[in-house]
Amino acid sequence: MEKTAIVLLSGGLDSATTLAIARNQGFSCFAMSFQYGQRHSVELQAAQSIARSSGVMEHRIVEIDLASFGGSALTDSSIDVPKDRRQITSGPIPETYVPARNTIFLSYALAWAEVLGVFDIFIGINATDYSGYPDCRGEFIQAFEKMANLATAAAVQGRGQFRIHTPILMMAKSQIIQTGIRLGVDYSLTHSCYDPDSQGRACGHCDSCRLRKKGFTESGVTDPTRYQQ
């Protein structure tokens, strides 16, 4: 029987690699992205390019309104995206945190999975080279998975158990890039910057840019990112 999975695909480096890993594990993949009012919506174009070049079975972009809740630099243009923070992975949770974002993303993936009869969901969260978001930690994923298996008819009726896969959770950014390169990921298609200019070029100074830059430097892979100036 064909193995199928849903992969959450933001358009960034991590989720592109996660998709490649899922495919390498033999899964035929459905990709899911979100237009959630993010200021860096250029990442959705990246997600489309990645989905297309990866031959996913279907790519669905769901529009959800998180901007109206506010509370995050990523969805509220009146809050600045922090630049050149001293401590990225050990400091306080920054303003780019979006309340309950991964919970909402995974909930939609769960709904689609149940309708499709899919039980495997991949998410490219990373708890090593990351900004300390609580919903990028393994404990959160375990709790979500447990909840999912109590929430759904598919699980309760014994048709299967949902599993949330986090293959890059404990990898350093450089390992993620090396893994992706081995699996044929074209990182020039990916977008990571939280605060790109109108041409989609990366700022080079937000957490996401700096973690990405560091990853390319440490992995010895040429950084294909287009930076501003």
Next chain:
Amino acid sequence: MEKTAIVLLSGGLDSATTLAIARNQGFSCFAMSFQYGQRHSVELQAAQSIARSSGVMEHRIVEIDLASFGGSALTDSSIDVPKDRRQITSGPIPETYVPARNTIFLSYALAWAEVLGVFDIFIGINATDYSGYPDCRGEFIQAFEKMANLATAAAVQGRGQFRIHTPILMMAKSQIIQTGIRLGVDYSLTHSCYDPDSQGRACGHCDSCRLRKKGFTESGVTDPTRYQQ
């Protein structure tokens, strides 16, 4: 300090009673409803009337697209709403089940709660006079609550612990109605039917209508519902 809560308000009898209970417990309430492609969207007008008459601080109706996933009689007009089922509370999960619906609803409530600085969320699920939906059971709520407290900056940084309140979880429908009457709920404002006609009149035969009817009969309260002839 003022006690505040978010109440999920569908416009039905259960959620209207839950809102009244939350207010009676001293909470100032924010109400949240969803336009999710349900065929009985007349319930949203009911939700607005209830919110208005209850003096909530804000009533937010979030548009989400569950219909595009399909898989439920409530969001797909090609699937019939089951009528006059022999066993409602002990039979198989019916076609009106919407995959991951309460998970998605609670995820949005969690996002809004975190932005507002609210830690109490009320949901009018009932595991007694109900259709056997898995996401209307206490085990699900406990798992969601645990997940919520791992998912969010507010909880992880110690500003508070989220609590999902289910005050009518174990009540019979008649008890719910008696409780609501005592608290002044105007049930003529509420809408329960899954398959109303174009004038918003209840069919009288879907699970939701029959559980409601039974509740009014057993509670000795006059049923204010407008039925189709």
